[in-house]
Amino acid sequence: MLTSFSISPCMGKVNSLSFLFVFSVLSNRFVISDNLTPRGVPLSRAALYDPQKDFSCLDGSKLIPFSMVNDDYCDCPDGSDEPGTSACSRGSFFCQNAGFVAGYIPSSRVNDHICDCCDGSDESGTVQCSNTCDELGRAAREEGERLAKLLKDGYQKRVEMASSGKEFRKSKDEEKAKLEVERQRLEIIKTEKERIKEEVEAPEKEALERYRLIEEEKQKLLNAAEEAKAASEAENMFILLDSNGDGKLTKDEIKTRQTFDKNKDGEVSDDEALFFLNMEEEMSKEDFLTTGWMMAKPFFLMDQGMFQPPIEDQEEEQEPSLMSGGQPITVTEAPLKELTEEEIQAQGDHVSYNAAGEKEIIPGVVEEQEEEEELYEEDGPASVEDVKVEESKYDEATQQLIDAAEKARSEFNEADKSVRDIVHQLEELNDVLNLDFGDDERFAPLHGQCFDFEDREYVYTLCPFKSATQKPRNGGGEVNLGKWGSWTGPEDNKYTEMFYDRGQNCWNGPNRSARVKIACGTENRLTGVSEPSRCEYQYEYISPAACSQPHHGHDEL
Known part of the structure; x- marks a missing residue:
């Protein structure tokens, strides 16, 4: 029930100020409406705040006179008696935000001279807040339409x-x-x-x-x-x-x-x-x-x-040295004696010279030389292959x-x-x-494809179900950031994140690894790469395969 006030001319300026004070108190405690819902309370909870009854703290801990609701003093342990003031640290204030999205803010933000609700309902008194709900609602609806189309x-x-x-x-x-x-x-x-x-x-x-x-x-x-x-x-x-x-x-x-x-x-x-x-x-x-x-x-x-x-090395060949009585004896090869015709005919025997310089022929000493010479033809020696073929013949x-x-x-x-x-x-x-x-094989078309993303220093490549790599833009070897491991998204939607492990070892650190965050998009594209932790990379990837089925309905703003 809304109280009526009348002001006579004789009341003067003082009574006018008294009226403004009373109105301010009432507006701080109630939302001016037909049923006087207390400030900061949504309509869905209006029945819990009946001015004709004592107020029961929502946690059931106390029963207090309704006059103590929104009196800027915290009486209920859960702060439910001060929904429209900042008196209770545990309290919350409801923003109606007509034309946008309604919601709660902490009671500490009420009357702090900062407009938190787009309709300005969290601030009263000297602070004037512009109502931006329609503008925000329009932008939200446009974004919602874009996301819906996407x-x-x-x-x-x-x-x-x-x-x-x-x-x-x-x-x-x-x-x-x-x-x-x-x-x-x-x-x-x-x-x-x-x-x-x-x-x-x-x-x-x-x-x-x-x-x-x-x-x-x-x-x-x-x-x-x-x-x-x-x-x-x-x-x-x-x-x-x-x-x-x-x-x-x-x-x-x-x-x-x-x-x-x-x-x-x-x-x-x-x-x-x-x-x-x-x-x-x-x-x-x-x-x-x-x-x-x-x-x-x-x-x-x-x-x-x-x-x-x-001869092992022509350039470093040295004369053999023998020891005799502790002294080295150098072996030198003297010029060969020129053989006479008689000596040439006796080539099959060994010719030795005694101290008088007389030759002596010893039969059978060098017969192996004759055997070796049999391998030679008039035009040169027989090849090793010919000899091997001869030796390897069977019947x-x-x-x-x-x-x-x-x-x-x-x-x-x-x-x-x-x-x-x-x-x-x-x-x-x-x-x-x-x-x-995926449960419907939707990621299969990505197998065998690779996607690149370039920043100022590197070219990052993602080959789904195979590998993630990094290569310097100015040249250099490719670094393996990880091989395909598994899906690691949350249990209710595990196909939103890929994990690639067993990458190349970081110097004095762990093996490299990469996580691929997958978001809904109308194309398959690698949109960004970061390194949130040392040797741990995060790829941002969009794909239609991450788009869920649209809901047929609408949300009111």
């Missing part, structure tokens, strides 16, 4: 993406089925090729085993012949050098042979003689046959120009077995490779089919 168009494209995604999965399923059939066919071929290979390899193995045994026996005979030849050669040389036939070699006997003049100064010194006797005064026949001849033989060959010591029947086995192995290897290739294709296909493209 949602509508985006959702339509999401439906199209979902349809494409289902077709994509269907095609991959069909491709997998075909590959499985082909794999089974190739497995059968491989099994058959393996059976054939094992069949033809068995007789080949037996034939090659026979040849191996024959070659081993032949090699044993050759080795025995070489050993006998070497022994005979050493025996003949010992007989030649043992001039007194006492079964041992002495320093004086060595010194009678010009062959042992290593430095070619015209005589064999004591040190040179001792070198060939293993630094002993004499050498037994047994020692000569086992070690002595091995030391002496190269010098006999050098006399004939047939010994060529191995016709064995060669046929080898050829058949080689062919079977080649065909099996080809069949095995075909199986491995198709198994690899199936593994890659299964990896794609195991990806979560």
